[in-house]
Amino acid sequence: MLAWTGFRVRRFLAEFGAISRLLYRTFTYTGATFKNRSLLVKQMYFIGTGSVPLVLMIGFFTGMVSALQAAYLFKGLIPNSFVGSAVSRAIFVELGPVLTAIVVAGRVGASMAAEIGTMKVTEQIDALESLGINPIRFLSAPRFFAAVLMMPILVIFADCIALVGSYVVSNFFLGLSAKVFFDSVQRLFDVKDVLLGLLKALVFGGTTALLGVYVGFATDGGAEGVGKATVRAFVLSSAMVLVMDFVIWTVISKA
Amino acid sequence: MIEIKGLKKSFGNNVVLQGVDITIRDGETLAIIGASGCGKSVLLKNILGLMKPDHGTVRVDDLLINTATQRELERLRVRMGFLFQNAALFDSMTVEENVTLGLREHETRIERSRGSANQQPKARSQTELKNLAKEKLNLVELWNKEESKPDALSGGQRKRVGLARALMMDPAYMFYDEPTTGLDPVLSDQIDALIQSLTQKLNVTSIIVTHDMFTVERIAERVIYLVKGLVYFDGTPDQLKRSEDSEVKKFLHRYSVSDH
Numbered sequence: 177m178l179a180w181t182g183f184r185v186r187r188f189l190a191e192f193g194a195i196s197r198l199l200y201r202t203f204t205y206t207g208a209t210f211k212n213r214s215l216l217v218k219q220m221y222f223i224g225t226g227s228v229p230l231v232l233m234i235g236f237f238t239g240m241v242s243a244l245q246a247a248y249l250f251k252g253l254i255p256n257s258f259v260g261s262a263v264s265r266a267i268f269v270e271l272g273p274v275l276t277a278i279v280v281a282g283r284v285g286a287s288m289a290a291e292i293g294t295m296k297v298t299e300q301i302d303a304l305e306s307l308g309i310n311p312i313r314f315l316s317a318p319r320f321f322a323a324v325l326m327m328p329i330l331v332i333f334a335d336c337i338a339l340v341g342s343y344v345v346s347n348f349f350l351g352l353s354a355k356v357f358f359d360s361v362q363r364l365f366d367v368k369d370v371l372l373g374l375l376k377a378l379v380f381g382g383t384t385a386l387l388g389v390y391v392g393f394a395t396d397g398g399a400e401g402v403g404k405a406t407v408r409a410f411v412l413s414s415a416m417v418l419v420m421d422f423v424i425w426t427v428i429s430k431a
Numbered sequence: 432m433i434e435i436k437g438l439k440k441s442f443g444n445n446v447v448l449q450g451v452d453i454t455i456r457d458g459e460t461l462a463i464i465g466a467s468g469c470g471k472s473v474l475l476k477n478i479l480g481l482m483k484p485d486h487g488t489v490r491v492d493d494l495l496i497n498t499a500t501q502r503e504l505e506r507l508r509v510r511m512g513f514l515f516q517n518a519a520l521f522d523s524m525t526v527e528e529n530v531t532l533g534l535r536e537h538e539t540r541i542e543r544s545r546g547s548a549n550q551q552p553k554a555r556s557q558t559e560l561k562n563l564a565k566e567k568l569n570l571v572e573l574w575n576k577e578e579s580k581p582d583a584l585s586g587g588q589r590k591r592v593g594l595a596r597a598l599m600m601d602p603a604y605m606f607y608d609e610p611t612t613g614l615d616p617v618l619s620d621q622i623d624a625l626i627q628s629l630t631q632k633l634n635v636t637s638i639i640v641t642h643d644m645f646t647v648e649r650i651a652e653r654v655i656y657l658v659k660g661l662v663y664f665d666g667t668p669d670q671l672k673r674s675e676d677s678e679v680k681k682f683l684h685r686y687s688v689s690d691h
Binding site: 307 | 476479481501504505506507508509511512513515516519520521522532533537539540596597600
């Protein structure tokens with residue numbers, strides 16, 4: 177048991193070190209990525225535009241469920257006219273960034289791991305190096321920066337559509353007019369909530385891309401290995417989004 | 432010139448190379464043979480710096496691979512071409528994009544880092560790159576496949592594209608990792624003929640890792656036979672064939688039994 181724990185701790189530390197090193201090396205190509213933007217733009221399109229329909233759908237239903245849940249919790253305690261305030265703050269600070277990040281972890285993080293993992297097991301990464309092309313610059317940096325840039329934009333989309341969703345439910349099921357609902361949103365609106373949500377989106381985007389790329393580079397064992405890497409990237413990214421959410425909350429609450 | 436001294440490489444408990452010493456002169460065509468798992472491909476990857484030696488030194492021209500920085504390795508690899516065993520084409524790109532990628536990235540990097548006073552030529556235009564890709568693809572006898580994706584190509588065509596990609600930057604060194612493995616005898620013959628004609632036309636230093644004795648006899652000037660991670664034989668293909676050594680005979684016999 178002790179040996180097993182020791183092995184797991186050593187492995188965790190080794191992986192943490194490798195991920196930190198990948199992050200550092202990715203940052204060293206910041207200038208190169210923004211000077212030669214074609215790779216960055218391609219990834220921004222894939223991560224951003226490609227994820228919009230899914231993010232909109234998730235955002236809309238999240239908004240609707242949040243409104244119903246708020247009304248359920250408020251019953252007999254707080255008037256329904258406060259639903260807009262409660263739901264909007266929850267969406268801006270928590271639901272928007274976290275749910276969007278988990279959707280992106282499933283779609284983008286896993287696909288990055290599968291693509292880079294396949295390149296690894298079919299020697300395409302070696303082929304890149306043999307052409308004098310650094311795989312960190314060519315594969316990791318554009319994906320990382322594209323995710324960091326696009327995630328806040330996706331979260332803004334998710335926030336807006338979630339508000340629409342919660343208004344639709346508030347109007348149809350709770351009988352709140354547009355004026356009552358949006359006045360309620362405005363009453364407790366704080367721009368800091370939105371900024372905190374966007375900061376989270378930025379961190380979650382980077383975390384998802386970094387883990388997807390890391391798992392891809394660490395893939396071995398042929399097609400089976402690629403399958404495992406895809407699942408691992410999704411599980412790791414989703415879990416890390418929640419861990420980072422907690423870390424950010426802890427830091428913010430101490431500040 | 433490539434100079435390898437006392438090269439050792441292990442993966443965990445698996446010792447692959449146990450102290451290899453080889454000197455490869457400029458313009459030479461060398462074949463490295465040996466049974467599967469004897470360390471042939473690992474040796475090639477150590478020369479390219481895709482792997483770092485555990486012990487010993489690998490020197491290409493004046494660059495010591497062991498201590499070379501990433502930048503130095505990238506600059507060196509521009510002068511090297513590598514044909515991978517399974518061609519290792521980038522599946523998301525067309526044939527033309529595969530062939531031009533190295534040169535495009537290299538020239539973009541040079542242009543980016545160039546100062547205003549620098550006299551280096553400008554990066555090639557899209558049309559120039561297109562024409563150059565066509566030229567290299569024709570050199571490997573592949574026509575009208577520029578827009579195809581790798582998955583639409585046969586095994587032999589993939590190897591040709593891999594070869595064209597390796598030749599794109601006019602390398603001084605060409606490395607071939609089992610160029611005929613997995614191909615039928617007719618295609619193997621075609622690839623051998625192609626490598627032979629390129630070696631003569633381009634006057635490059637060629638290192639071919641193979642266990643195909645037809646390839647060795649047809650192309651190589653010198654053969655190195657690796658056994659258990661050590662150089663067991665170093666000579667001409669003719670000397671190898673006439674060798675009375677039992678280990679060499681065992682390999683040649685196995686080859687003759689499996690290939691005839």
